Amino acid sequence: MTLGSVPLRYKVSIDRDQCMQCMRCVDNCSYGVYRVEGDNILIDSRKCTACHRCISMCPRDAIILQERPVDYRSHPLWTAQTREDIINQARTGKILLAGMGNALEYPIIFDRLVLDACQVTNPSIDPLREPMELRTYIGKKPARLEFRKNDQGDVELATELAPNLKLETPIMIGHMSYGAISLNTQLSLAKAVKAMGTFMGTGEGGMHKSLHPYQDHTIVQVASGRFGVDIDYLERGAAIEIKIGQGAKPGIGGHLPGEKVCVDVSCTRMIPLGSDAISPAPHHDIYSIEDLAQLVRSLKEATEWKKPVFVKIAAVHNVAAIAAGIARSSADAVVIDGFRGGTGAAPKVFRDNVGIPIEAAIAAVDQKLNDQGIRNEVSIIASGGIRNSADLAKSIALGADAVYIGTAALIALGCRVCGNCYRGLCPWGIATQRQDLVERIDPDIGAKNVANLIHAWTLELSELMGAAGLNSIESLRGNRDRLRGYMLDEGLMKVLNVKPVGA
Amino acid sequence: MEKIIIDAKGMHYTPLNRQIRQAVAAGIKEIEIKNVLGQRFIANGLRGDVKITIYGIPGGDLCMFMNGPECTVYGDCEHAPGNTMDGGMIIVHGSAGDAVAHSMRGGKVYIRDNIGYRGGIHMKEYESKKPILVIGGSCHAFLGEYMAGGLILVLGIGLQSPINDRGIGSGIHGGEIIIRGNVDDRLLGIGSRKVEFNENDLRRISPLIEDFCSKFNIDPNPLMDTNYTHIVPSSSRPFADKYTWE
Ligand code: SF4
Numbered sequence: 001m002t003l004g005s006v007p008l009r010y011k012v013s014i015d016r017d018q019c020m021q022c023m024r025c026v027d028n029c030s031y032g033v034y035r036v037e038g039d040n041i042l043i044d045s046r047k048c049t050a051c052h053r054c055i056s057m058c059p060r061d062a063i064i065l066q067e068r069p070v071d072y073r074s075h076p077l078w079t080a081q082t083r084e085d086i087i088n089q090a091r092t093g094k095i096l097l098a099g100m101g102n103a104l105e106y107p108i109i110f111d112r113l114v115l116d117a118c119q120v121t122n123p124s125i126d127p128l129r130e131p132m133e134l135r136t137y138i139g140k141k142p143a144r145l146e147f148r149k150n151d152q153g154d155v156e157l158a159t160e161l162a163p164n165l166k167l168e169t170p171i172m173i174g175h176m177s178y179g180a181i182s183l184n185t186q187l188s189l190a191k192a193v194k195a196m197g198t199f200m201g202t203g204e205g206g207m208h209k210s211l212h213p214y215q216d217h218t219i220v221q222v223a224s225g226r227f228g229v230d231i232d233y234l235e236r237g238a239a240i241e242i243k244i245g246q247g248a249k250p251g252i253g254g255h256l257p258g259e260k261v262c263v264d265v266s267c268t269r270m271i272p273l274g275s276d277a278i279s280p281a282p283h284h285d286i287y288s289i290e291d292l293a294q295l296v297r298s299l300k301e302a303t304e305w306k307k308p309v310f311v312k313i314a315a316v317h318n319v320a321a322i323a324a325g326i327a328r329s330s331a332d333a334v335v336i337d338g339f340r341g342g343t344g345a346a347p348k349v350f351r352d353n354v355g356i357p358i359e360a361a362i363a364a365v366d367q368k369l370n371d372q373g374i375r376n377e378v379s380i381i382a383s384g385g386i387r388n389s390a391d392l393a394k395s396i397a398l399g400a401d402a403v404y405i406g407t408a409a410l411i412a413l414g415c416r417v418c419g420n421c422y423r424g425l426c427p428w429g430i431a432t433q434r435q436d437l438v439e440r441i442d443p444d445i446g447a448k449n450v451a452n453l454i455h456a457w458t459l460e461l462s463e464l465m466g467a468a469g470l471n472s473i474e475s476l477r478g479n480r481d482r483l484r485g486y487m488l489d490e491g492l493m494k495v496l497n498v499k500p501v502g503a
Numbered sequence: 504m505e506k507i508i509i510d511a512k513g514m515h516y517t518p519l520n521r522q523i524r525q526a527v528a529a530g531i532k533e534i535e536i537k538n539v540l541g542q543r544f545i546a547n548g549l550r551g552d553v554k555i556t557i558y559g560i561p562g563g564d565l566c567m568f569m570n571g572p573e574c575t576v577y578g579d580c581e582h583a584p585g586n587t588m589d590g591g592m593i594i595v596h597g598s599a600g601d602a603v604a605h606s607m608r609g610g611k612v613y614i615r616d617n618i619g620y621r622g623g624i625h626m627k628e629y630e631s632k633k634p635i636l637v638i639g640g641s642c643h644a645f646l647g648e649y650m651a652g653g654l655i656l657v658l659g660i661g662l663q664s665p666i667n668d669r670g671i672g673s674g675i676h677g678g679e680i681i682i683r684g685n686v687d688d689r690l691l692g693i694g695s696r697k698v699e700f701n702e703n704d705l706r707r708i709s710p711l712i713e714d715f716c717s718k719f720n721i722d723p724n725p726l727m728d729t730n731y732t733h734i735v736p737s738s739s740r741p742f743a744d745k746y747t748w749e
Pocket residue numbers: 014018019020021022023024025026041054057058059060061062063
């Protein structure tokens with residue numbers, strides 16, 4: 001028996017009175033929604049992904065898009081999506097893959113935390129008048145400093161300092177690999193981080209040579225597939241990150257389908273054209289925390305102890321204990337990726353159900369490291385669903401040193417979170433390798449947009465800090481007294497170590 | 504000065520590697536390291552044209568990320584010699600632990616005796632770079648798992664059946680595994696399959712067998728027939744059929 005088709009996800013229509021037949025929608029849609037027949041533009045709504053490319057290009061605001069134009073019988077449990085997933089799996093018998101981050105309606109903890117401001121008793125600071133210290137160092141800090149007097153009688157630092165990354169603002173761009181995103185996207189991000197004095201992750205899969213001029217602002221990644229990893233690559237990065245897990249799909253590997261492995265991607269990843277790039281679930285040379293320490297030290301040894309090494313894990317139930325193990329492995333920073341982290345593709349059951357929110361993970365890790373007296377051994381980088389400067393400020397107040405943004409940076413380049421990255425047809429030129437689409441991004445303009453975003457958040461962060469009477473990021477870091485929980489339950493407030501509003 | 508000798512007795516791996524790097528930078532072509540006992544990461548990330556001879560037992564990740572040098576070990580090796588190695592050669596007069604040649608992308612690793620689990624796991628090739636792992640004796644489970652390119656050859660010298668452990672080539676999607684004698688079907692991992700090993704294949708690998716044997720003073724002649732099992736991927740896209748899109 002046939003199951004027939006499911007209702008349209010989106011319905012596109014054109015206000016024909018407004019339309020001037022410029023055909024921009026036809027040219028811009030890479031999913032094939034529009035077709036010209038004679039004088040008429042025909043619409044195939046079933047192909048629409050709500051990427052909004054046509055809408056953003058239409059000079060007449062003539063395009064109308066409606067989500068779920070056909071109602072199901074409403075039911076709180078059997079939502080349209082649940083029903084459609086079942087139909088899909090009844091048809092195929094396969095694992096469901098989905099794009100972008102967690103799409104279930106879990107409460108957002110960030111939105112239930114409020115920040116503090118000064119009134120009367122201690123004055124707030126005007127960032128226009130007073131310098132705001134946002135410079136952030138990522139890496140090990142010495143537990144104590146020792147000094148010696150030199151021949152001239154001057155005091156010198158005797159303690160040997162571990163290499164640190166110097167960030168002008170605590171916002172970095174997380175790892176999105178070439179292959180998953182286009183070269184022009186990576187170039188835009190690279191130019192932006194260089195201009196803003198911060199860093200970006202290259203993702204797993206090597207570094208394209210066009211990125212070499214920006215290598216001092218990159219963090220290179222070593223993931224379980226070891227794609228594109230050689231000594232040359234390791235030496236180029238300002239820091240090296242070992243990717244153990246990812247918030248969107250904790251516990252499982254990755255898989256770049258052969259269709260996305262074009263000539264340039266093949267060369268950067270160092271794999272044959274069109275072959276699948278499979279990253280196994282674990283690193284097969286890491287089966288224990290001791291093995292992790294071995295890889296950390298191996299990377300340091302290979303680069304002569306000149307570079308900080310980060311370890312990225314997905315935020316899972318035992319994140320605090322795992323981070324404490326990482327802190328003892330010679331790693332310089334732990335990156336925690338919350339369950340809202342974005343991705344090009346992940347099994348839906350993982351994306352929506354595995355892992356914990358970043359807010360709780362930051363607090364638990366910061367607390368554990370402090371309790372064990374090893375907070376100075378590693379910096380904490382938080383990622384996975386950081387949407388604005390408020391999330392940034394709250395992350396730092398919960399204990400993070402800096403954040404990685406991913407989706408937010410892509411939105412600054414046009415992404416509308418349509419979640420169809422896996423199809424390789426991104427009309428914004430982001431998640432695609434098709435040359436005509438990639439060329440839709442001008443890296444200079446893209447860089448400006450991304451730099452604007454980072455600049456704007458940095459300004460807002462200074463304002464928030466100033467209002468709270470703080471003039472340095474260190475005073476905000478882990479300062480949970482400047483947070484209050486609003487409508488959070490007692491158990492969670494205990495984990496976050498924050499008081500309720502009014503207390 | 505063309506050759507130096509380093510006494511590694513009681514030495515930590517960082518100063519040891521520093522000495523090696525300095526020697527290579529100074530143009531030294533031969534380095535002999537004596538009294539090696541568990542030092543990890545020897546020749547890690549090393550480049551250049553140099554021959555290194557190790558007496559003793561090096562620790563884990565020997566020659567990891569290495570590109571170019573030739574390293575001979577008189578002794579056994581620990582975990583993962585040749586890990587993510589890029590080019591050059593490792594010759595081990597003894598046995599080695601788990602994950603030998605893990606993710607190796609170029610060069611050769613010869614192990615005279617046996618290796619542990621996950622040998623040659625996720626080896627991969629690209630254009631002219633084709634990693635080769637040759638094992639004189641036997642190995643444990645998951646040989647060539649996730650293999651994406653290159654060649655693994657198991658000679659099983661002096662053994663009735665070279666491998667008695669399962670998961671050979673599970674998830675393999677590139678490259679080939681050649682094992683002396685017959686391999687039971689039940690030992691093959693998901694995604695791998697046997698194909699015929701013929702005279703052409705023998706002609707192709709005989710220089711490799713000869714080279715391997717010459718390093719260890721082994722007579723290659725008894726190995727020169729078609730009594731091998733040839734294991735290849737059943738698909739270059741092993742997981743393509745597992746998923747459907749939302
Ligand atoms: S882009 Fe707008 S105005 Fe142009 S053809 Fe399409 S609907 Fe009409």
